[in-house]
Amino acid sequence: MAKTTSSFKFDAYPPSKNHRENSFHSQNGFTFHKPTSSATLVCSNLHNSYATIPISASLATTIDHECTSFNVKICESCEVGNLKKAMELLYMGQKFDLDSRTYCSILQLCADKKSLKDGKQVHSIICDNGVAVEGVLGSKLVFMYVTCGDLREGRRVFDMVANEKVFLWNLMINEYTKIGDLEESICIFKRMLGMGIEVNTYTFSCILKCFAAVGSLKEGKIVHGYLLKLGFGCYNSVVNSLISFYFRCGRSESARKLFDELSDRDVVSWNSMISGYVENDLGEKGLEVLKEMLCSGIEVDLATMLSVLAACADCGTLPLGRVVHALAIKVHFDREIAFNNSLLDMYSKCNDLDSATSVFEKMSERTVVTWTSMIAGYAREGLSDGAIRLFLGMIKADVEPDKVAITNILHACACNGSLEHGRGIHDYVRENNMQSSLFVSNALMDMYAKCGSMNEAQEVFSQMRVKDIISWNTMIGGYSKNSLPNEALGLFVAMLKEHKPDGRTMACILPACASLAALERGQEIHGHILRNGYFSDQHVANALVDMYVKCGVLVLAQLLFDMIPVKDLVSWTVMIAGYGMHGFGREAIASFNEMRRAGIKPDEVSFISILYACSHSGLVAEGWRFFYSMQNEFNIKPKLEHYACMVDLLARIGNLSKAYKFIESMPIAPDATIWGALLRGCRIHHDVELAEKVAEKVFDLEPENTGYYVLLANIYAEAEKWEEVKYMREKIRRRGLRKNPGCSWIDIKGKVTIFVANDKSHPQARKIESLLKKLSTKLKVEGYFPKIKYALINADDMEKEAALCGHSEKLAMALGILSLPASKIIRVTKNLRVCGDCHEMAKFMSKTTKREIVLRDSNRFHHFKNGVCSCRGFW
């Protein structure tokens, strides 16, 4: 057997310049070239000195025979798919001048078997033998690398061999699209066009998929025009690609038009239509296509079934889903994992968790998708504990959770408020280096936000190197929902520097404006909504109405409400609550009735709104009517909030003993809010004796809530029981409780000024004080007498009057009178309930200064105009 030494390879002639360029460097510093059938051995080193050794003709013939034999044997092994044998033969014959076709066969087998290790070995042997990597062999090498998942090496070889073969270019475009490097796909496509490579149908399929993933409708349309010009518009596969492209860009009409004009529709065309409609949340249209498909006699395949199940899940059409299930059993699709996964998902989305569980239990093999779909099903039903149990089951079954599974389980933790489990999942994410996934990080933030831990959400957010609009929206919404409106607004301002907000951002930030009564900022956001056409988004429209309600501009809220074309339950509930807050109980009832006429069924939240509206307008009989109709007509069991409204309603009008009996008759245990409502009634109606009895219950239920101790102290102060006041203050001090300090704020030309009681820090403090003194004197002439009992201090009347003048809401109102033009309404917000004397004085102020004052306290709105308040004494 001819044998080469480790330091020699054969060559017939000294290498040409071109040949030298295609040579490979071996580790010992010598350059070797592939052997040929000529009878000369050539050894060269880097200094280009060649040694020529003559060999005999018979030896050359033997080498040829051996070589042919290896070529044949390797190819035979490849044909039967025996990679191990083929590799063994390759090692044995590696020094021979094997056929390029042999290398191609074995590389193809490596690709089929996804064996990167063997593929690399083959590549190494090819290099060692000095075989030129070009033409078909070059393509095959690239193909092997990308198929085995080593795109980097595939790309290196591609760049080295880049030729005019359209196949390789298509392959590269497609591979970069698969890994999500869409920019590179587009770059390769453009380079290919620039080089004048002749494109084919595959090229269009690949690049359209890429433009669809980017959502680049404009560029995709250009490609559409280009392919029509080149005459590719009649190819079925290209039109199918176009259909999918338009669907993915949300243009279902364009997709439908192409489909209608397509004469040669195959099963892929039909499937593309069904799945395209499903992707666009138009499952019903997808099912219509299915009907057409069946009428046309087209045979459905597995992909059709999967899309149809998705359509059933989308529309909640359980009966059809069951038919598909039965049909699938007949044609044995129920053996396919993907089918069972879709089936399970369909059942769970159609609220039939039992059937989903049954499919799950019958599956002999379960993938991460199976487990994830089950987890999602449990989370959807609100069975978060079950979802967490399933997740643990998945780990136990050695199924590695992927990013989708993590996202789902985090969602389940979020719905359940399971912070501890959520933190455990976060640990898993860190251990498995999954935090770089946007999906995962966004889900983590959402979980922390929903579990009320904004600090941890902020930590995740700050560690994200790449943030998308969802990341920002999640944080802004989280701050809004966790009563951190200033943080929400601050982040919104930061976001504007990096991202263009979308409709969801608007729906997240508006509640923060509403909570702060930040009208000017809310109006800026309203402008943004108008400029960008976000009002058509129901969430945005509802949040905007709510913002105007809570910023005290009920007229605008009403106007915008009227502009919502299709009002949903939330729209109506917001408006009903708005009327209630502003003291328009009758209007709230009229809206409630109108909602019923529009065919919308109220839920427990809308009943809270209407009961609240009744209690804030003193509509006792109406309140009872709604309370009973909720139970008898709508079968809604009253919750604590509903009972609290009823207690408030009774207590406010002075029916304290009835309220007490009502609480005692409740079928559910009353909480501190319920007794607190009665305690506030005791304050309004000065019933110290009952207040003491009620306060005991409140203190038992919420011993740490300072507000209730202060409330009882105030009841004592108003009754001038100073010893008891002292005792209460002592009790607060002993318990180490801190009082939530009262403050009021006013927005003047976008600048918010906050006042606390007796605040003298404002630059205009002297002017404010002097104005209040002047007004007090003037108002006394008109009939106002300071309600000194609200001073809540044991002092003489002069001191009490001075203390009253320092109340934060008075200071804010005075600044408004001093700073705002006469035509402007003075809008003040207070974090606690308004003081009785401030309320009285505001009435007189509105008449004397001819100014309209809107004061929002923690409970409701007070519109002061011409000496009258809209609350008519109910607050």
Added chain:
DNA sequence: TTAGGGTTAG
């Protein structure tokens, strides 16, 4: 030797 439809998600 590549592609067009095909399971889970914020």
